[in-house]
Amino acid sequence: MTSTAFTPEAARALGGPAWLSDRRVAAAERLAALAWPTSSEEIWRYSRVDDFDLEKYRPSLLPIAAQRVREDQGQEPAQEVAFGGGPVAAEAGERAGLIVVRDGRVVHSDLDEALERKGVRVCGIATCEEAEVRQWLGVCSDASPDAFTVLHDAFLAGGAFVHVPAGVVVERPIVVLHWAEGDGLASFPHTLLVADENSEVTVVDRFSSTATSHLVDAVVELHVAQAARVRYLSIQDHGPSTWHVALQRAHVARDASLRSSAVALGGDYARLRSESLLSGVGAESDLLAVYYGDHGQMLDFRTLQDHAAPNTRSDLLFKGAVEDRARSVYSGLIHIREEAQKSVAFQTNRNLVLTEGAGAESIPNLVIEANDVKCSHASTVGPIDEDQLYYLESRGVSPEDAERLIVLGFFDDVFDRLPVPSLVRTLRHAVSEKLGRLHG
Amino acid sequence: MSTLKIEGLRATIASNGVEVLRGVDLEIESGEVHALMGPNGSGKSTLSHTLMGSREYEVQGGSVTLDGEELLGLPTYQRAARGLFVAMQYPVEIPGVRLADFLEAALAGSGRDAADLHQRLAAEATRLGVAERFLQRGVNVEFSGGEQKRLETLQLAVLAPKFAILDEIDSGLDVDALRDVSRRVEAMTQEKGLGVLAITHYARLLTELRPDRVHVLMGGRVVASGGPELAEQLERTGYEGLAAELGVEETVVAPAVSDDPFADPGF
Numbered sequence: 132m133t134s135t136a137f138t139p140e141a142a143r144a145l146g147g148p149a150w151l152s153d154r155r156v157a158a159a160e161r162l163a164a165l166a167w168p169t170s171s172e173e174i175w176r177y178s179r180v181d182d183f184d185l186e187k188y189r190p191s192l193l194p195i196a197a198q199r200v201r202e203d204q205g206q207e208p209a210q211e212v213a214f215g216g217g218p219v220a221a222e223a224g225e226r227a228g229l230i231v232v233r234d235g236r237v238v239h240s241d242l243d244e245a246l247e248r249k250g251v252r253v254c255g256i257a258t259c260e261e262a263e264v265r266q267w268l269g270v271c272s273d274a275s276p277d278a279f280t281v282l283h284d285a286f287l288a289g290g291a292f293v294h295v296p297a298g299v300v301v302e303r304p305i306v307v308l309h310w311a312e313g314d315g316l317a318s319f320p321h322t323l324l325v326a327d328e329n330s331e332v333t334v335v336d337r338f339s340s341t342a343t344s345h346l347v348d349a350v351v352e353l354h355v356a357q358a359a360r361v362r363y364l365s366i367q368d369h370g371p372s373t374w375h376v377a378l379q380r381a382h383v384a385r386d387a388s389l390r391s392s393a394v395a396l397g398g399d400y401a402r403l404r405s406e407s408l409l410s411g412v413g414a415e416s417d418l419l420a421v422y423y424g425d426h427g428q429m430l431d432f433r434t435l436q437d438h439a440a441p442n443t444r445s446d447l448l449f450k451g452a453v454e455d456r457a458r459s460v461y462s463g464l465i466h467i468r469e470e471a472q473k474s475v476a477f478q479t480n481r482n483l484v485l486t487e488g489a490g491a492e493s494i495p496n497l498v499i500e501a502n503d504v505k506c507s508h509a510s511t512v513g514p515i516d517e518d519q520l521y522y523l524e525s526r527g528v529s530p531e532d533a534e535r536l537i538v539l540g541f542f543d544d545v546f547d548r549l550p551v552p553s554l555v556r557t558l559r560h561a562v563s564e565k566l567g568r569l570h571g
Numbered sequence: 572m573s574t575l576k577i578e579g580l581r582a583t584i585a586s587n588g589v590e591v592l593r594g595v596d597l598e599i600e601s602g603e604v605h606a607l608m609g610p611n612g613s614g615k616s617t618l619s620h621t622l623m624g625s626r627e628y629e630v631q632g633g634s635v636t637l638d639g640e641e642l643l644g645l646p647t648y649q650r651a652a653r654g655l656f657v658a659m660q661y662p663v664e665i666p667g668v669r670l671a672d673f674l675e676a677a678l679a680g681s682g683r684d685a686a687d688l689h690q691r692l693a694a695e696a697t698r699l700g701v702a703e704r705f706l707q708r709g710v711n712v713e714f715s716g717g718e719q720k721r722l723e724t725l726q727l728a729v730l731a732p733k734f735a736i737l738d739e740i741d742s743g744l745d746v747d748a749l750r751d752v753s754r755r756v757e758a759m760t761q762e763k764g765l766g767v768l769a770i771t772h773y774a775r776l777l778t779e780l781r782p783d784r785v786h787v788l789m790g791g792r793v794v795a796s797g798g799p800e801l802a803e804q805l806e807r808t809g810y811e812g813l814a815a816e817l818g819v820e821e822t823v824v825a826p827a828v829s830d831d832p833f834a835d836p837g838f
């Protein structure tokens with residue numbers, strides 16, 4: 132891949148700590164040698180990768196710096212209000228900590244003092260100690276690389292780092308607000324979570340951007356150590372011209388549990404790979420998603436439930452709706468490796484196609500190499516059930532209200548399982564607003 | 572005092588064009604209870620859905636008026652707003668949509684006050700023996716047949732329409748539930764002047780509801796109307812006997828002639 136703006140020189144020029152800069156340059160050299168993928172590859176089938184033109188973007192040159200800003204050193208950062216992170220930050224309820232990331236650079240972080248005393252770390256990848264972060268960075272994403280993760284690594288300017296030490300329970304969520312702005316810029320947000328043995332934490336990532344053209348190439352890495360309990364929610368609510376390409380990958384160790392969820396509403400093209408590797412005996416993972424596409428949006432999901440140890444359990448429930456000319460893709464794989472005997476895995480994808488010009492693809496897959504396992508998958512694509520509409524209308528509900536109620540009801544079982552109940556109202560409202568536009 | 576008047580109603584099944592209703596005439600006044608009986612497949616449910624405006628059926632002629640206003644041509648929800656209600660033979664499961672959510676939208680849709688909805692729901696639930704948990708789940712989802720019928724009655728009571736078509740409200744109800752449901756319907760006819768068309772196969776419901784009139788639907792028409800003694804006669808003779816007596820040749824509509832892709836091509 133030759134690019135005028137995304138060169139090894141440009142990767143070095145971003146600055147920041149030397150170890151990170153060297154890591155970027157190495158990735159940029161790999162990038163230069165890389166053939167960009169096309170939709171003829173199975174994993175890119177149905178995607179818009181053929182429309183992608185890196186030349187349309189240039190890397191954000193905001194300085195990598197920003198010392199850690201303590202809450203007691205001043206007011207809430209102005210950006211939080213300015214870029215609309217406010218509602219999510221506020222409605223997550225009482226939070227344990229906040230990280231604000233602008234174009235991939237951490238510009239603010241704070242953490243509850245009691246947790247800080249217990250050793251919990253909430254800081255920027257580029258600004259915390261190399262020894263704290265370097266060993267973890269890229270461990271998950273290197274296990275599942277693609278062209279966009281290489282590009283990400285080549286221009287990684289920082290991002291959020293959260294470390295919860297063994298045995299510590301963080302009751303309230305830690306909120307990370309990723310904001311992208313600047314016409315024609317590319318940014319590379321990163322969230323790196325390390326939950327040590329028997330710890331417990333909830334992290335909320337919110338990705339949002341302005342209406343101008345933007346590439347957001349994100350990576351989220353979740354390390355869930357033995358018997359740790361991690362709940363993770365990402366909310367993607369980009370402006371209408373943003374391309375969002377993200378990998379969200381978890382490594383789940385023995386007896387640990389992960390509930391990883393995504394709500395995807397915004398962007399022009401938004402692709403999420405959501406993966407979990409169950410690497411230890413008794414590990415569990417729930418992958419959930421709600422998505423709603425309108426106008427000419429395309430929402431693209433690729434999932435992997437990778438069972439690499441015995442007695443592991445995974446469940447997946449992805450539900451989406453599309454209207455207008457929007458498209459969605461769900462392509463998911465359950466992979467049960469030979470050593471993963473007595474594992475249980477479920478996968479369900481359901482799609483509502485609300486208008487004739489819209490469309491949804493659903494491709495569930497199983498690869499089972501062990502012989503004593505329990506697996507199932509289900510997938511549906513279809514319009515709203517006419518009988519349901521008629522039933523509600525026969526009680527006096529207008530067709531518009533009936534449709535809204537049925538679509539919200541359709542998402543209800545996913546909303547019920549989202550890891551931050553206090554945000555469900557806001558998210559339901561966001562879906563309802565999009566639905567409102569269908570009739571507006 | 573209101574009147575629901577059905578005159579010469581003809582309707583076909585939209586998907587295959589088969590004419591199921593071939594000129595139905597019925598008139599119901601406020602406070603009256605009419606029973607409608609007829610063999611399986613004679614078109615009783617088709618009649619209730621056609622009255623409600625289901626898109627599965629196409630009206631070919633006739634009229635349905637409520638106090639002189641033509642209902643045919645109005646969308647379903649506006650017929651409900653005018654005061655028509657159908658308790659369905661097969662209520663529909665709607666995951667994630669709770670009763671209170673859509674009843675609120677229903678009341679709002681007809682410009683009515685929903686302020687005391689929750690109290691009314693709770694009071695009616697007690698009266699009809701509907702446990703609280705049924706109000707918290709997706710409507711009809713994983714409800715038993717009898718639970719669904721209690722819930723239909725509960726909605727009827729909360730929405731308080733002028734006329735209700737009860738399509739086999741008695742099917743699936745145990746003895747106690749049948750009594751609760753009947754008492755509730757009877758109270759509405761007496762206190763609120765609800766007019767009722769009760770579709771049923773069983774004398775039991777008639778004993779409970781004591782209809783003013785009994786009608787028999789066969790071959791797409793109302794072929795006989797009378798007092799409760801008509802139901803008793805049916806118990807003795809069956810529909811075949813009644814058809815013979817009345818000279819009705821076709822008791823149910825002709826099965827649809829379809830192009831069977833698996834039929835023997837004959838060569």
Ligand SMILES: Nc1ncnc2c1ncn2[C@@H]1O[C@H](COP(=O)(O)OP(=O)(O)OP(=O)(O)O)[C@@H](O)[C@H]1O
Nearest residue numbers: 584586591610611612613614615616617618627824
């Ligand atoms: N949507 C439909 N599509 C195809 N056929 C239909 C449809 N609705 C009704 N029918 C047919 O029309 C006829 C009348 O059906 P309907 O349900 O009205 O009978 P019914 O009198 O209510 O019978 P039951 O006593 O069994 O409830 C039947 O032959 C039925 O199979």
Ligand SMILES: [Mg+2]
Nearest residue numbers: 615616617660
């Ligand atoms: Mg019927």
